[in-house]
Amino acid sequence: MMLKKLLVANRGEIAVRIIRAAQDLGIATVAVYSAADAGALHVELADEAVNIGPPAAKKSYLNIEAILTAARETGCDSVHPGYGFLAENAAFSDAVTGAGLVFVGPSGDAIRMMGDKVSARSAAAAAGVPVVPGSAGRVEGLEAGREVLAETGFPVMIKAAAGGGGRGIRIANSFAEFEQAFPQAEAEALAAFGDGGLYMEKVIGKARHVEVQILADGSDAIHCYERECSLQRRRQKVWEEAPSRALSDGLREELCASAVALAKAVKYSGAGTVEYLYDDEADRFYFIEMNTRIQVEHPVTEAITGIDLVAEMLRIAGGEKLRIRQGDVSVKGHAIEVRLNAEDPAKEFAPFPGQVAELRVPGGPGVRFDSMLYQGYQVPPFYDSLLAKLIVHAETREAAIVRLIRALNELKIGGLKTTKPLFLALAADPAVRAGDVHTRWLEGWLIENAAASAG
DSSP: OOOOEEEEOOOHHHHHHHHHHHHHTTOEEEEEEEGGGTTOHHHHHSSEEEEEEOSSGGGTTTOHHHHHHHHHHTTOSEEEOOSSTTTTOHHHHHHHHHTTOEESSOOHHHHHHHHSHHHHHHHHHHTTOOBOSBOSSOOOSHHHHHHHHHHHOSSEEEEESSOOTTTTEEEESSHHHHHHHHHHHHHHHHHHHSOOOEEEEEOOTTEEEEEEEEEEESSOEEEEEEEEEEEEETTEEEEEEESOTTOOHHHHHHHHHHHHHHHHHTTOEEEEEEEEEEETTTTEEEEEEEEOSOOTTHHHHHHHHOOOHHHHHHHHHTTOOOOOOGGGOOOOSEEEEEEEESEEGGGTTEEOOOBOOEEEOOOSTTEEEEEOOOTTOBOOSSSOOEEEEEEEEESSHHHHHHHHHHHHHHOEEETSOOSHHHHHHHHHOHHHHHTOOOTTHHHHHHHHTHHHHHO
16 A cells, blocks of 8 residues: 555544544554544544644634645645545645645546536536436526526426535426526525536436446446435435345446446546436436545445445555456345434424433444444534434345344434434335335425424
């Protein structure tokens, strides 16, 4: 390994995950933390730790200069951004490499190209990947939007060209709604990403969200098959699984091959995810975007393939070519991940920071628990509410759901309200058991089953 000392520019469970993977490869680790995270697990596990600022993310985890200073002062040769914060910030990638360090991820140019949804659509189309019908580029104002509507019709989705995470998105079902939603999406995109640019796509009714995990070294690329993430609340994924039960073997191969073609076309390096909408009725898939980072749901892919994606990212960043051939990648069984958030389902999922009074972690075959929790830990109110990810793996999807229920019942996080009741209710639902869901299914279910999801 070329990498000797890695700074992890993140917090929470993903920082813990990266630190462990690096240490397994013999790479020394440096954690950065805000004043609110002085007692965090990633700080304790790293070989060294540096305080980079006050609790506010913009003064700590989003402070590029503070992170680079910490890397220089501790003698790091590399930086891993995790997910969120600066993970898909092209300027951060450029700044890291400009400081003579290795950025564990794609180049700034690749992040810029694929992070902008419009240029990503163009790159996908050029690589022969089907795209959702919509605007050819950014939509400059309402009048230009009306011209796009002549092709897409209603309903139409107005989306931020930059960023992600479900922000800067509106759906319009009529001209009146469109004229109201367009400036709202523009304002939200500008506030969230510093870029108010928008584009438009036709809404695919009852679509599934399917994504392909890829690994690439700048010239070669492979896929690690697909995940399905159709259970979403406010366009945020809550339950992910692999593989998707909806795809035929032939369509799966076509889908995964298209993701590899795109990764090669843009000379991608590292781990990335190519995301698609799958139209059940038409049996067609459409490219929507590419995430140029490791994703929250990567463990389900690791479970079914046996590949340590974070370790492979570090090897590639360290100068190694892809060690894994496509023919070596196969799927074994089925895996499900649920995101345990510090939220109160009984109060419209309001954040619920507090102290972990008791912690009982589920175990047994096929159970994995990725978290930054320990008994007595004080969950701060300043960041994303994700506490942990519970991942189960079994021979079949049905067996994985049974194992998920057992593991959820075994899990105890005392002192906090969490989303555990939601997942117990979902795991018992006949539609979920049958896999008969789509990206808008959960929103309707939550209205009808408010009491069940709140426990």
